[in-house]
Amino acid sequence: MNRKAFIQASLLAFVATLATGAIAQAADAAPKAKVVFQVSDGDTAKWNLAFNNAKNVQQELGADKVDIEIVAYGPGIGMLKADAPVSNRVTEATQSGMKIVACENTMKGQKLTKADMNTAIGYVPAGVVEIMKRQGEGWAYIRP
Amino acid sequence: MNRKAFIQASLLAFVATLATGAIAQAADAAPKAKVVFQVSDGDTAKWNLAFNNAKNVQQELGADKVDIEIVAYGPGIGMLKADAPVSNRVTEATQSGMKIVACENTMKGQKLTKADMNTAIGYVPAGVVEIMKRQGEGWAYIRP
Amino acid sequence: MNRKAFIQASLLAFVATLATGAIAQAADAAPKAKVVFQVSDGDTAKWNLAFNNAKNVQQELGADKVDIEIVAYGPGIGMLKADAPVSNRVTEATQSGMKIVACENTMKGQKLTKADMNTAIGYVPAGVVEIMKRQGEGWAYIRP
Numbered sequence: 314m315n316r317k318a319f320i321q322a323s324l325l326a327f328v329a330t331l332a333t334g335a336i337a338q339a340a341d342a343a344p345k346a347k348v349v350f351q352v353s354d355g356d357t358a359k360w361n362l363a364f365n366n367a368k369n370v371q372q373e374l375g376a377d378k379v380d381i382e383i384v385a386y387g388p389g390i391g392m393l394k395a396d397a398p399v400s401n402r403v404t405e406a407t408q409s410g411m412k413i414v415a416c417e418n419t420m421k422g423q424k425l426t427k428a429d430m431n432t433a434i435g436y437v438p439a440g441v442v443e444i445m446k447r448q449g450e451g452w453a454y455i456r457p
Numbered sequence: 458m459n460r461k462a463f464i465q466a467s468l469l470a471f472v473a474t475l476a477t478g479a480i481a482q483a484a485d486a487a488p489k490a491k492v493v494f495q496v497s498d499g500d501t502a503k504w505n506l507a508f509n510n511a512k513n514v515q516q517e518l519g520a521d522k523v524d525i526e527i528v529a530y531g532p533g534i535g536m537l538k539a540d541a542p543v544s545n546r547v548t549e550a551t552q553s554g555m556k557i558v559a560c561e562n563t564m565k566g567q568k569l570t571k572a573d574m575n576t577a578i579g580y581v582p583a584g585v586v587e588i589m590k591r592q593g594e595g596w597a598y599i600r601p
Numbered sequence: 602m603n604r605k606a607f608i609q610a611s612l613l614a615f616v617a618t619l620a621t622g623a624i625a626q627a628a629d630a631a632p633k634a635k636v637v638f639q640v641s642d643g644d645t646a647k648w649n650l651a652f653n654n655a656k657n658v659q660q661e662l663g664a665d666k667v668d669i670e671i672v673a674y675g676p677g678i679g680m681l682k683a684d685a686p687v688s689n690r691v692t693e694a695t696q697s698g699m700k701i702v703a704c705e706n707t708m709k710g711q712k713l714t715k716a717d718m719n720t721a722i723g724y725v726p727a728g729v730v731e732i733m734k735r736q737g738e739g740w741a742y743i744r745p
Contacts, residue, residue: 346589346593348589358532362531365531366530366531369583369585369586370583370586370589372583373562373582373583373586374586451593453588453589453592453593453598454592454598455585455588455589456600457531
């Protein structure tokens with residue numbers, strides 16, 4: 314291979330690498346949708362709507378093809394108490410692969426400890442900051 | 458033109474093509490705003506607020522400069538029934554260029570068929586998934 | 602420097618500038634989170650929740666590390682009237698660095714003038730369009 318051919322081949326290889334990278338990224342990104350649900354109302358009907366919404370997303374896209382996180386804060390924190398009227402649905406949702414988290418700021422404000430909460434859930438320091446972070450990472454945001 | 462000059466010119470042309478492409482894309486993207494509105498409350502005041510919001514966006518940006526889609530699901534589905542108190546506004550909105558769609562999941566749950574619905578609307582299999590998809594495509598999301 | 606060397610050096614400088622710009626932008630972008638809050642309910646509890654949310658974000662991220670804008674429109678406009686029950690919190694929030702704006706479209710509709718409003722706030726022609734714009738600029742969106 315002479316020098317000119319080498320340079321041309323290198324350029325082609327460079328462009329091909331870029332293109333392959335872009336295609337690989339697209340292929341990676343496509344199958345996994347991501348959505349964060351906000352629950353900030355103290356309203357059982359809204360809690361059920363949030364679970365219905367999240368379940369529909371799983372059924373529509375396939376539970377293994379979507380990351381779902383439900384963030385409860387403010388008056389929505391009641392959804393995640395151990396004695397909440399929807400506590401069965403909380404447990405069921407985590408078993409189906411959803412991540413459900415409570416806002417520790419809200420808990421402090423309402424004098425709740427982890428002992429008061431559903432054992433299936435996780436915790437974040439600040440619910441709103443968690444939702445902001447997820448949006449920044451490209452997750453869709455749904456506020457039922 | 459000698460060989461070296463040819464390679465240099467090719468490189469410059471390549472960079473210029475990239476730059477031109479980026480500028481053309483920016484010029485294409487700028488004029489058309491896109492927004493999806495979620496209606497998930499069973500509340501006539503909220504339905505009217507959603508229509509007011511969408512109309513204001515059209516007036517502010519120009520109806521031909523913005524794509525507006527209103528997605529009704531859950532308790533919001535009532536907005537799109539043929540006999541809804543806002544049925545005139547639904548028809549008016551679609552005539553002004555907005556797309557209004559009902560969630561078929563919700564309809565099944567509430568035993569509604571297309572015969573029960575406003576004839577001006579469209580349908581999506583799952584309202585929340587539609588909103589997620591639009592956000593993924595870069596649409597703004599408004600939840601009135 | 603001969604002509605050939607000059608062209609090569611220019612190309613290198615161009616690529617280096619691009620790379621440096623990208624790095625500088627990444628360094629700039631990382632520390633400053635941005636979030637727009639929507640207040641569109643005529644409900645004092647929601648107004649307080651919005652202020653609590655925004656304050657928590659400041660405490661969590663540092664007031665100088667996050668841009669917070671609160672947009673009030675529709676029934677939410679009442680939050681920004683001079684005689685609102687939360688007028689102290691509006692003033693306090695702007696003093697802490699948040700930007701709070703009222704929708705002039707809503708004001709016209711409700712026959713409100715700037716004389717009726719909290720003196721600490723700013724104005725936007727259309728609240729929803731402002732929120733769309735912010736989302737388009739990469740701001741997170743929270744609807745308390």
